[in-house]
Amino acid sequence: MSARRRRRAAAEEEEEEEEAAEAGSDKEVDLEERLGELDLRIDSDVPDVPPPTDSTPEILKRALSGLSARWKNWWIRGILTLAMISVFFLIIYLGSFMLMLLVLSIQVKCYHEIITIGYRVYHSYDLPWFRSLSWYFLLCVNYFFYGETVADYFATFVQRREQLQFLIRYHRFISFALYLTGFCMFVLSLVKKHYRLQFYMFAWTHVTLLITVTQSHLVIQNLFEGMIWFLVPISSVICNDITAYIFGFFFGRTPLIKLSPKKTWEGFIGGFFSTVVFGFIFSYFLAQHQYFVCPVEYNSETNRFVTECEPSELFQMTKYSVPPLLQAVLGWETVNMYPFQMHSIALSTFASLIGPFGGFFASGFKRAFKIKDFADTIPGHGGIMDRFDCQYLMATFVHVYITSFIRGPNPSKLLKQLLILQPEQQLSVYKTLKSHLIEKGILQPSLRV
Amino acid sequence: LGDAYSSTARHPELFGGNRSCSESESENKLDGETASDSESKSEFGGSPAVPTSDDTPEVLNRALSNLSSRWKNWWVRGILTLAMITFFFIIIYLGPMVLMTIVMCVQIKCFHEIITIGYNVYHSYDLPWFRTLSWYFLLCVNYFFYGETVTDYFFTLVQREEPLRILSKYHRFISFALYLTGFCMFVLSLVKKHYRLQFYMFGWTHVTLLIVVTQSHLIIHNLFEGMIWFIVPISCVICNDIMAYMFGFFFGRTPLIKLSPKKTWEGFIGGFFATVLFGLLLSYVMSGYRCFTCPVEFNNDTNSFTVDCEPSELFQLQEYNIPLVLQSVVGWKTVRMYPFQIHSIALSTFASLIGPFGGFFASGFKRAFKIKDFANTIPGHGGIMDRFDCQYLMATFVNVYIASFIRGPNPSKLIQQFLTLRPDQQLHIFNTLKAHLVDKGMLGSLEDA
Numbered sequence: 001m002s003a004r005r006r007r008r009a010a011a012e013e014e015e016e017e018e019e020a021a022e023a024g025s026d027k028e029v030d031l032e033e034r035l036g037e038l039d040l041r042i043d044s045d046v047p048d049v050p051p052p053t054d055s056t057p058e059i060l061k062r063a064l065s066g067l068s069a070r071w072k073n074w075w076i077r078g079i080l081t082l083a084m085i086s087v088f089f090l091i092i093y094l095g096s097f098m099l100m101l102l103v104l105s106i107q108v109k110c111y112h113e114i115i116t117i118g119y120r121v122y123h124s125y126d127l128p129w130f131r132s133l134s135w136y137f138l139l140c141v142n143y144f145f146y147g148e149t150v151a152d153y154f155a156t157f158v159q160r161r162e163q164l165q166f167l168i169r170y171h172r173f174i175s176f177a178l179y180l181t182g183f184c185m186f187v188l189s190l191v192k193k194h195y196r197l198q199f200y201m202f203a204w205t206h207v208t209l210l211i212t213v214t215q216s217h218l219v220i221q222n223l224f225e226g227m228i229w230f231l232v233p234i235s236s237v238i239c240n241d242i243t244a245y246i247f248g249f250f251f252g253r254t255p256l257i258k259l260s261p262k263k264t265w266e267g268f269i270g271g272f273f274s275t276v277v278f279g280f281i282f283s284y285f286l287a288q289h290q291y292f293v294c295p296v297e298y299n300s301e302t303n304r305f306v307t308e309c310e311p312s313e314l315f316q317m318t319k320y321s322v323p324p325l326l327q328a329v330l331g332w333e334t335v336n337m338y339p340f341q342m343h344s345i346a347l348s349t350f351a352s353l354i355g356p357f358g359g360f361f362a363s364g365f366k367r368a369f370k371i372k373d374f375a376d377t378i379p380g381h382g383g384i385m386d387r388f389d390c391q392y393l394m395a396t397f398v399h400v401y402i403t404s405f406i407r408g409p410n411p412s413k414l415l416k417q418l419l420i421l422q423p424e425q426q427l428s429v430y431k432t433l434k435s436h437l438i439e440k441g442i443l444q445p446s447l448r449v
Numbered sequence: 450l451g452d453a454y455s456s457t458a459r460h461p462e463l464f465g466g467n468r469s470c471s472e473s474e475s476e477n478k479l480d481g482e483t484a485s486d487s488e489s490k491s492e493f494g495g496s497p498a499v500p501t502s503d504d505t506p507e508v509l510n511r512a513l514s515n516l517s518s519r520w521k522n523w524w525v526r527g528i529l530t531l532a533m534i535t536f537f538f539i540i541i542y543l544g545p546m547v548l549m550t551i552v553m554c555v556q557i558k559c560f561h562e563i564i565t566i567g568y569n570v571y572h573s574y575d576l577p578w579f580r581t582l583s584w585y586f587l588l589c590v591n592y593f594f595y596g597e598t599v600t601d602y603f604f605t606l607v608q609r610e611e612p613l614r615i616l617s618k619y620h621r622f623i624s625f626a627l628y629l630t631g632f633c634m635f636v637l638s639l640v641k642k643h644y645r646l647q648f649y650m651f652g653w654t655h656v657t658l659l660i661v662v663t664q665s666h667l668i669i670h671n672l673f674e675g676m677i678w679f680i681v682p683i684s685c686v687i688c689n690d691i692m693a694y695m696f697g698f699f700f701g702r703t704p705l706i707k708l709s710p711k712k713t714w715e716g717f718i719g720g721f722f723a724t725v726l727f728g729l730l731l732s733y734v735m736s737g738y739r740c741f742t743c744p745v746e747f748n749n750d751t752n753s754f755t756v757d758c759e760p761s762e763l764f765q766l767q768e769y770n771i772p773l774v775l776q777s778v779v780g781w782k783t784v785r786m787y788p789f790q791i792h793s794i795a796l797s798t799f800a801s802l803i804g805p806f807g808g809f810f811a812s813g814f815k816r817a818f819k820i821k822d823f824a825n826t827i828p829g830h831g832g833i834m835d836r837f838d839c840q841y842l843m844a845t846f847v848n849v850y851i852a853s854f855i856r857g858p859n860p861s862k863l864i865q866q867f868l869t870l871r872p873d874q875q876l877h878i879f880n881t882l883k884a885h886l887v888d889k890g891m892l893g894s895l896e897d898a
Contacts, residue, residue, distance in 0.1 A: 173853040176845065180803060183842075187809045190708055195817035203656045210655065259639055354629060360636045368644035393632075396625065404622040414866050415878050423891050430886060432864055433879050442872045443879070 107216035144175035236351035244271030272352035279348035362389035556665035593624035667848040685800035693720030721801035728797035811838035
């Protein structure tokens with residue numbers, strides 16, 4: 001306590017000195033103090049965070065009151081893990097729309113957690129307008145991204161309503177105008193003594209938006225591609241987390257990286273192999289159901305999302321010849337697999353090898369700002385960000401993977417753009433397409449519809 | 450780095466020395482926007498503690514040695530302004546390729562200036578790998594953006610060369626892999642005592658990339674739309690700068706905003722009207738020439754850029770009826786104008802009303818970090834960023850404006866995307882387009898064009 005008081009007193013002293021310097025009365029004020037309200041060269045000056053409050057529900061506490069503290073913690077973590085996984089399955093069952101809502105809520109909560117950390121680090125609760133501005137920017141960026149995605153998938157729905165058409169046509173302009181308003185409000189809110197703090201919070205907000213909002217939209221884009229593209233990556237990351245922990249617990253000996261001293265090489269490699277196997281098997285089961293495999297489409301007649309289609313060739317059993325090397329081991333000559341399972345190996349590999357870097361990044365961030373967890377939302381686990389830190393890189397990877405290797409451009413988006421063209425342009429495009437299709441034999445020239 | 454540059458960068462107390470003199474007058478006079486004024490003030494107010502290193506070339510120094518320091522500063526600024534404008538004209542004459550290169554150089558210099566400020570603020574010259582990482586990220590993001598633009602405009606060239614084709618097909622994946630490498634290198638480079646500094650620099654780098662690189666690419670997009678979309682906005686911002694200054698100089702009385710005490714309402718409003726007028730005149734002159742109004746295209750046969758086309762209707766003279774109100778004033782019933790001139794009014798309005806907010810933002814930034822100028826690159830003017838701070842919002846606005854109001858999607862690009870789809874998707878789109886055209890009556894139902 002006294003240390004904190006001392007530090008606060010020192011900070012206040014610094015502030016007073018800075019004001020004196022600005023008044024010009026002391027020309028020999030040290031440059032360092034003029035440049036920093038916080039001594040930014042060493043990490044020791046970050047204020048301590050108050051000890052996390054225990055948010056474990058009473059029920060659990062009573063049920064586990066008999067056990068020792070260590071096992072109690074284990075049980076809490078275990079129960080909460082099972083609870084989260086059950087909620088996950090429930091939401092999957094409820095369908096794509098609920099999943100979208102879930103992703104949106106997680107995004108908002110993560111954003112809130114990171115911004116709150118920024119507030120605490122910079123003591124900036126009193127900055128004028130800053131809370132409103134942060135939420136406003138979140139709203140703007142979400143509006144922009146949802147407008148871009150939603151417009152594509154809900155094209156028929158949108159065509160029917162006049163106001164929506166207007167919003168869609170000038171979507172970029174409207175989003176930009178909204179953002180500009182926020183920007184101008186920020187400039188107008190700059191207050192003399194707090195310039196630096198305000199710029200820091202502005203930058204903090206933007207970097208957080210960059211991380212949380214863009215990733216969550218990529219997750220939703222993946223979801224629309226087919227729920228399997230959403231489920232397999234997320235499950236691979238979770239599985240890697242759990243199996244790396246288990247392998248590390250039983251076999252861990254060599255530390256992996258100084259940043260997270262509890263991670264070990266044995267856990268890393270063991271987790272890698274188990275995740276690949278898990279992904280392989282999990283995709284096998286999911287690939288059989290149309291519900292998971294088909295792109296999500298919006299049916300304008302029933303006003304609901306439907307996942308019904310002819311499964312693409314990715315999800316049709318194909319015979320593969322086992323390479324001679326494995327033939328000796330397995331004893332089979334050919335194997336029936338879904339091509340998607342090959343892709344799942346790539347996804348699991350990424351989840352095991354590069355995903356942990358997202359975790360290290362978050363660990364470094366927590367150490368840098370001297371916090372134990374991002375927040376206290378989930379008892380035993382910390383904040384939502386703690387659970388999702390490895391997922392972010394994964395979402396981008398899956399999206400890039402899909403656009404590069406799986407599918408080309410989105411047909412409905414292409415169609416929408418075609419329909420916006422000028423009539424003369426549409427006619428010339430039509431003629432070009434027709435000649436192309438006839439050339440390729442896709443369209444019979446004698447067909448008159 | 451020139452000697453003068455690095456010496457002032459490493460010894461910000463030079464600025465501190467200057468400032469303590471002017472600060473003794475009053476806090477309000479600390480201005481961030483006009484270097485000459487603060488310099489002249491400090492020279493008026495008393496001898497500076499340490500003379501700022503003088504970048505002015507010897508030639509100019511000798512030629513102006515007789516004049517008093519205040520007028521000398523004016524002359525230096527004036528001569529440099531004319532030099533920059535002449536340089537601008539020469540580059541325009543040299544063509545799009547040179548323009549693109551110049552935009553790229555300006556972007557790199559701005560990035561370098563802002564990153565150096567970050568280094569100074571955080572004393573982080575000794576952070577492991579950080580300089581390398583910043584430049585590496587700049588390279589990655591530029592590679593990503595140039596790849597996206599180049600692929601669109603150089604489509605046929607790219608398709609011909611095998612290595613280019615592969616690079617463009619997997620472009621997103623390659624860019625993402627490059628970025629990831631940088632990200633992992635950052636995580637691996639985290640050093641115990643410097644976590645916070647490193648995260649700050651990481652955030653600083655990303656925000657700088659967001660500002661500098663995206664804007665410069667939007668400028669190049671605008672350029673490809675037609676050089677007039679590049680020249681008119683930039684000239685409007687420059688004109689607004691100069692006009693607001695002059696109006697403020699001669700008529701200035703009411704201060705505009707506490708952030709920049711030298712700006713006045715008279716300057717602001719006078720600059721607005723002058724810029725709108727200037728925009729109208731400049732567009733009138735430029736719309737007559739094809740080399741400015743035609744989209745830049747890459748000619749595969751000659752392997753060079755061409756600007757040759759049938760001017761779109763935006764650039765064809767039309768008769769407009771003057772509203773009755775103006776008729777009595779001007780005395781004409783109709784006027785012949787280019788439609789583009791109407792758009793130029795929108796561009797000039799934005800440049801005068803919102804553009805200055807970019808300047809205020811930069812002023813606030815400079816005050817926050819207690820720097821007088823971004824750098825010392827241009828004698829009398831400061832760094833490159835000082836000249837371009839208002840341009841950034843402008844580039845985005847023009848791009849959004851073009852995308853929303855001027856042109857729809859590019860038909861040839863759509864055809865290219867169409868050709869990469871699967872046959873069944875192609876057929877589906879073709880039939881929908883056909884039905885749409887039949888609906889509109891553009892295509893007779895039995896027509897076989």
